[in-house]
Amino acid sequence: MSDNAGSGFEPRGFGVGPPGLVSAILDALPVALFCKDAGDGFRFICWNRTAEDWWGLPRERILGRNDYDFFPREQADFFRAKDEETMRSGQRVEILEEPLDTPVGRRLLHTLKVPLLGEPSHAGFLLGISWDITDARARERELEQQRNVQVAQARLASLGVMASGIAHEINNPLSVIGGWASQLRRLAEADRLDAAFAVRASSRIEDTVTRVSAIVRAMRSLARESAGDPMRPFLAASLLEDTLAVCRARFAEGAVALKVEGCDDLRLVGRPAEVGQVLLNLLNNAYDATVGRDGAEVSVSITGEGARARITVEDTGPGVPPELAEKIMEPFFTTKEPGAGTGLGLSISRSITLNHGGELRLEPTPRGARFVLVLPVHSDARELT
Amino acid sequence: MSAAPRALVVDDEPDLRELLRLELEGAGWVVQAAENGRAAWALLQAQPVDVVLTDLRMPGGSGVDLARKLHARGGPPPEVFLMSAYDDVSADEVFALGARELIPKPFDFEDVARRLARAIGR
Numbered sequence: 106m107s108d109n110a111g112s113g114f115e116p117r118g119f120g121v122g123p124p125g126l127v128s129a130i131l132d133a134l135p136v137a138l139f140c141k142d143a144g145d146g147f148r149f150i151c152w153n154r155t156a157e158d159w160w161g162l163p164r165e166r167i168l169g170r171n172d173y174d175f176f177p178r179e180q181a182d183f184f185r186a187k188d189e190e191t192m193r194s195g196q197r198v199e200i201l202e203e204p205l206d207t208p209v210g211r212r213l214l215h216t217l218k219v220p221l222l223g224e225p226s227h228a229g230f231l232l233g234i235s236w237d238i239t240d241a242r243a244r245e246r247e248l249e250q251q252r253n254v255q256v257a258q259a260r261l262a263s264l265g266v267m268a269s270g271i272a273h274e275i276n277n278p279l280s281v282i283g284g285w286a287s288q289l290r291r292l293a294e295a296d297r298l299d300a301a302f303a304v305r306a307s308s309r310i311e312d313t314v315t316r317v318s319a320i321v322r323a324m325r326s327l328a329r330e331s332a333g334d335p336m337r338p339f340l341a342a343s344l345l346e347d348t349l350a351v352c353r354a355r356f357a358e359g360a361v362a363l364k365v366e367g368c369d370d371l372r373l374v375g376r377p378a379e380v381g382q383v384l385l386n387l388l389n390n391a392y393d394a395t396v397g398r399d400g401a402e403v404s405v406s407i408t409g410e411g412a413r414a415r416i417t418v419e420d421t422g423p424g425v426p427p428e429l430a431e432k433i434m435e436p437f438f439t440t441k442e443p444g445a446g447t448g449l450g451l452s453i454s455r456s457i458t459l460n461h462g463g464e465l466r467l468e469p470t471p472r473g474a475r476f477v478l479v480l481p482v483h484s485d486a487r488e489l490t
Numbered sequence: 491m492s493a494a495p496r497a498l499v500v501d502d503e504p505d506l507r508e509l510l511r512l513e514l515e516g517a518g519w520v521v522q523a524a525e526n527g528r529a530a531w532a533l534l535q536a537q538p539v540d541v542v543l544t545d546l547r548m549p550g551g552s553g554v555d556l557a558r559k560l561h562a563r564g565g566p567p568p569e570v571f572l573m574s575a576y577d578d579v580s581a582d583e584v585f586a587l588g589a590r591e592l593i594p595k596p597f598d599f600e601d602v603a604r605r606l607a608r609a610i611g612r
Binding site for chain 1: 505513547575596598
């Protein structure tokens with residue numbers, strides 16, 4: 106490599122310097138550089154110092170040989186296919202992540218293959234540039250983990266709010282079930298139980314059990330650990346139903362009217378538990394903003410707009426002052442009383458939404474506040490689960 | 491024996507209204523029922539009762555407001571029992587509302603009937 110670089114050194118375009126300088130520069134780069142001759146069976150003609158270190162192969166062993174001399178057949182086939190694709194297309198080809206066992210342990214490489222100097226008389230050369238993304242990937246994973254912790258914290262916070270609604274949804278039906286059972290028992294003990302009453306009481310018990318099951322199911326689907334869930338298609342209407350199931354009682358008892366406009370067959374793509382959390386958070390905020398006010402009302406609507414779904418949560422509260430519109434999505438920002446809000450709800454909601462390839466924004470409206478959640482729509486009904 | 495005692499049951503859950511009515515009528519009460527505090531207040535204007543048994547939270551007029559209004563109104567107030575599906579009302583708050591006691595849900599219906607009877611000395 107040093108000989109080639111020294112004799113073929115062209116001052117124009119790169120710089121000037123003594124022979125061997127370009128080689129030294131290339132050797133000093135913290136990326137692995139290699140060059141293969143596409144006109145001669147992709148034999149290596151350059152192999153810098155970093156490449157030597159990472160692959161543990163000195164250039165004396167590499168130059169003049171090709172991938173099949175060093176790598177297992179399957180791996181060499183893969184490299185060759187990428188090389189040929191690069192030269193054929195005349196475009197850069199990227200290998201986004203590729204593990205390599207080096208003398209200092211397993212590293213992850215990102216490799217760019219660039220076609221050089223192709224012309225009719227010669228197939229040209231392939232320049233390979235590999236850089237180490239092990240640390241960057243580790244940082245990404247760390248950020249992802251931090252995000253998961255925040256999502257879990259926010260979920261706990263909204264669960265706390267849900268819990269009061271749940272107490273109602275469980276304790277009331279338990280009273281009903283207990284009441285009918287007690288009537289049945291005492292009438293039977295006194296030998297005064299008639300069939301019509303027994304049938305009626307039993308079906309009330311069954312209906313009530315169904316009601317409790319629905320809330321428990323909804324609660325479970327919203328509260329479950331979602332970090333490892335795959336993105337999958339789901340019905341927007343069922344998600345809305347589950348979410349409303351855990352907060353409807355709270356709205357009713359706080360005398361906040363709830364208007365719902367669904368979209369029956371609209372499918373979204375994502376992690377239902379997370380999207381439900383965003384929706385629940387918007388609903389809880391809307392409730393807090395309106396409860397105790399005259400004409401308190403919260404409207405939820407889902408509409409499809411081509412490849413996007415638009416979920417709107419609108420309230421008749423005091424609205425968000427324009428100077429706070431930007432701030433409200435920031436972590437730890439809250440206008441609620443100390444202890445009433447974590448200040449994480451909207452920031453986590455926005456992060457979840459971005460993660461789904463969607464957006465969460467506050468839209469201007471004549472009164473109250475209007476939050477709009479935009480999410481990608483799923484197009485293929487067959488994959489629906 | 492004096493006239494049958496009168497109770498007003500206030501809850502937004504229709505089954506609970508029906509069950510409490512069955513229970514109390516079985517124990518000799520004359521029972522009226524309302525689905526929220528506002529409806530209960532209207533009934534009370536027409537017909538005073540000995541005991542009011544009301545849920546705390548209901549759409550359209552809470553039990554708290556009802557208890558407050560009964561407490562503030564002049565004249566001998568009925569005995570007020572509060573029912574709640576939540577563990578969020580302290581004994582002090584119950585007292586401040588002028589209520590006799592808080593009955594947490596779920597409850598034993600026979601036990602509720604006994605408590606109401608005790609309240610009016612029966």
